Amino acid sequence: MSNNPFTLLGKEIPEGKRTILEIEVAKLHTRTTVKVPVIIERSKEPGPVVLLLAGVHGDEVNGVGIIREILNQKLNKPKKGTIICIPVFNIFGYLIQTREFPDGRDLNRMFPGSLNGSLASQFAFQFTKEIAPFVDYVIDFHTGGDQRENIAQIRCAEGDKKGLELAKVFNPPMIVYSSYISKSLRDTMNKLGKTILLFEGGKSKELNANIISExxxxxxxxxxxxxxxxxxxxxxxxxIFIKNAKWLRATYSGMFKITVKNGARVKKKEILGVIQDPFGEFKKRVYAPFDCYVFCINKTAIVNKGDALFHLSVDE
Ligand SMILES: [Zn+2]
Known part of the structure; x- marks a missing residue:
């Protein structure tokens, strides 16, 4: 529940209005100050504090698109409680469309961060100290890395009752069980006793209308x-609940043609795609190794032997 007074980033947030704050961590090497806008709508009625967060990975634009649409539709104006939107968290990466921070680090492996650590670590630390303690719920929006296209899904830890309850309310096409990854934002929020939903949908560097709508x-x-x-x-x-999963990897290198639809239920030995050379000589089909759902597809044009191609559910 929101405190009265309610403080964020060291500033008191007034009731019944919009407040825009900025996380200011560092300057670019050109000395330009880089600010991360934080949009806060606090109702006069007390209630839960919900944080909507996107762009932890700078090139995962679908999440940025989701929060932009939430702002467009004014869904962030609560009748009680507080809604905080951070549409572009890793603004350094967003500017140049990379996943990482300028120091090459994955922000989502730097939590809770430290005051004297790398740039990404300091940034994580400011979030952990000045924002995280004051929120009750977080929805963290991601996409598949690179060309890996995820079906819209919420990721939850198996034992996380509150998270699972909200995941069902969210009503995505799929709920994927996923344990906490050390030093991730989700792990840190969980340790602070907060409820966090991790949304995954689509791939990097795209605005996918279907994913944004989900x-x-x-x-x-x-x-x-x-x-x-x-x-x-x-x-x-x-x-659909995905409790266990396995990547199907390429056994050959070549041009990759996908024939299965993402999200499909397939039977063992069904053809999922084809790996070919450019000359019409070499052609190998990729078969489903067992009955499963396909919930992530690597949409890259050319694959190397060992590359992850399809993420498949493993039935219990
Ligand atoms: Zn991500």
């Missing part, structure tokens, strides 16, 4: 469920 609709559902906004929860269907 993200906006799910977030809206969660905000309605927590009582922050009015409206009716939209249920599109029962999410």
């Amino acid at each position: 993200g906006v609709n799910g977030t809206k559902n969660v905000l309605i469920y927590l009582g922050l906004i009015d409206g009716e929860i939209t249920v599109k269907g029962d999410p």
